Amino acid sequence: MASWRLAAGPGPGAPPRALPLVGLGLATVAASAAAVALAYGAPEVYQRELRLVLLGWTTVPFVVAGMIAWRRRPDSRFGPLLIGAGLITPVSTLQWSDQPLLNTVGQLCDLLLPAVWLHVFLAYPTGRVTGTRRLIVLAGYAAAIVLQVLVLVLGGFDERHLLAVASRPELAESVQNVQLLALAGLCLVGVVALVRRARAAGRAPRRRVALLVDSFGAALVMVAALLVAGAFQLPGFEILRLATFGVVGLAPVAFLLGLLDARLARSGVADMVVRLTSEPAPDLRELISGALRDGSLAVAYWLPEHGGWADADGAPVSLPGPGDDRGVTVVEQHGEPLATLLYHPSLREEPELVAAVSAAAAIALDNGRLQAELRARLQDLRGSRARLLVAAQEERRRLERDLHDGAQQRLIALSLELGLLESSLNGDADARHRLAHARHEVTVSMRELRDIARGLHPAVVSGHGLAVALESVAARTAIPLELRVDGLPRLPEPVEVAAYYVVCESLANTGKHAGARSAVVEARLAGGVLVVEVTDDGIGGADPGRGSGLRGLADRVEALDGRLRVGTAPGGGTWVRAEIPVDQKPAPWPAGPPPSRPAGPLPSSSP
Secondary structure (H helix, E strand, O other): OOEEEEOOOOOOOOOOOHHHHHHHHHHHHHHHHHHHHHHHHHHOOHHHHHHHHHHHHHHHHHHHHHHHHHHHHOOOOOHHHHHHHHHHHHHHHHOOOOOOHHHHHHOOOOHHHHHHHHHHHHHOOOOOOOHHHHHHHHHHHHHHHHHHHHHHOOOOOOOOOOOOOOOOOOHHHHHHHHHHHHHHHHHHHHHHHHHHHHHHOOOOOHHHHHHHHHHHHHHHHHHHHHHHHHHHOOOOOOHHHHHHHHHHHHHHHHHHHHHHHHHHHOOOOOHHHHHHHHOOOOHHHHHHHHHOOOOOOEEEEEEEEEEEEOOOOOOEEEEOOOOOOOOEEEEEEEEEEEEEEEEHHHHHHOOHHHHHHHHHHHHHHHHHHHHHHHHHHHHHHHHHHHHHHHHHHHHHHHHHHHHHHHHHHHHHHHHHHHHHHHHHOOOOOOHHHHHEEEEEEHHHHHHHHHHHHHOOHHHHHHHOOOOHHHHHHHHOOOOEEEEEOOOOOOHHHHHHHHHHHHHHHHHHHHHHHHHHOEEEEEEEEEOOEEEEEEEEEOOOOOOOOHHHHHHHHHHHHHHHOOOEEEEEOOEEEEEEEEEEOOOOOOOOOOOOOOOOOOOOOOOOOOO
């Protein structure tokens, strides 16, 4: 069996051992127990039971979600960040202690919670913040720590800490109001950053991703409202705090539900395997898209002969560049690229799911690549036929021009010279008769030469279009001809020339073989396709396989990706129908030798 490897960037690191996780669990229990002890040891704590409930709600879900995320994705910073956000809450309760050092630490962390939550929400899902989001997070920590130190230096509102240098409660309150409003503004800016990132990434393939991001935004809005209410001492502050902490605690719960949804999604790979083995020709993109639940998924195949990527139809495909957030996973066979999956950015945080789907579809991807290569060769063949047709047409044009400008002009000059010579022979009747006969032969030769030139390249088509050219054909036809070309616009010259030859050859067969008394020629444009029909009332029986004329017409039409059909009408007579696309442009493949690897860096599917 072929060995398959996913070239999607570095894989997950080794999972953390159980001992650190157990230690974190014990640390969480110890911190929570210490917070409970402090709450009951400090009688001045307002609404003790309610605050302890909020403490547990904003501690346990964050730590549990962080431990699971760290275990599942050791190389991501998001798990440790969730754990830190959970543990900072009991640390902030140290301000209830009478011990000066513990009290100082607790007060320093009093407003660190909004900054940490802002960091968590903006860092999802990798745990890293870049660009504007990094500036927002740094500003949040600066406002939470630097301004809090300044508040404590000015005395603050609790004299048990160690940082008091002066006792300026009014100034400390003003600084704290600035701190609260600054953090509120940064939270709202964070909401804007979340919205912009969501719009740039596009609609998430699963509702749970959108629900998670929505919970982050709602939590930041609630935190901003709570901070503003604290700065202006608005009524209902305690109710708003209860609601805010409740919404913030929902964020890790939504994250855990997302992990469960991802696990259920991986179980759906079995359904895809069943369909791959039971259906004779499954739609591979549809199966992978269904397993990943990503309607935007695209599959590109590596075609070594063309040195590029192609879709299932063999058309060239360009992979996303380094600045594109779209996820990319390259499936390899024996160290060489086989196919690429292009999917929604949110799926980059589920490499296990993408890996399982890719591995399950590996053999089918190999078959799909072979089919894509076959279709690409067909496109190359069509393009080659079209180029040969254009080259032949250019050669015909050159020959027609040479005949017109060379032999025909010399014959005209010879006819004029013979006319002058004839007029100078007044007394020799026999010589005059011979010269007249020679001029007649020159005239016949010129007529035949014009017919040959017209057959080589219909200049009237190039100069005036198909409609005018067909009118000239109708004027020369020996049998009565009804022409229907009203409203026909100018079309690409290869299309018009092919249609012109279809009409001329069909009418020639009508006169030579069908014994027809009349014919009808119709040319119309329907949905981007030129339809040319020639019918007659002759004996019928035309067969494109028995003669070179109709076979040549079929080759000419098919070279333009068209179709030529010939048949006999029920009441007698022959009909010829050509359908030629007017916008056929075969997609070119990039020139140059094919690289052994995909050119350019590929975005990693790992966080």
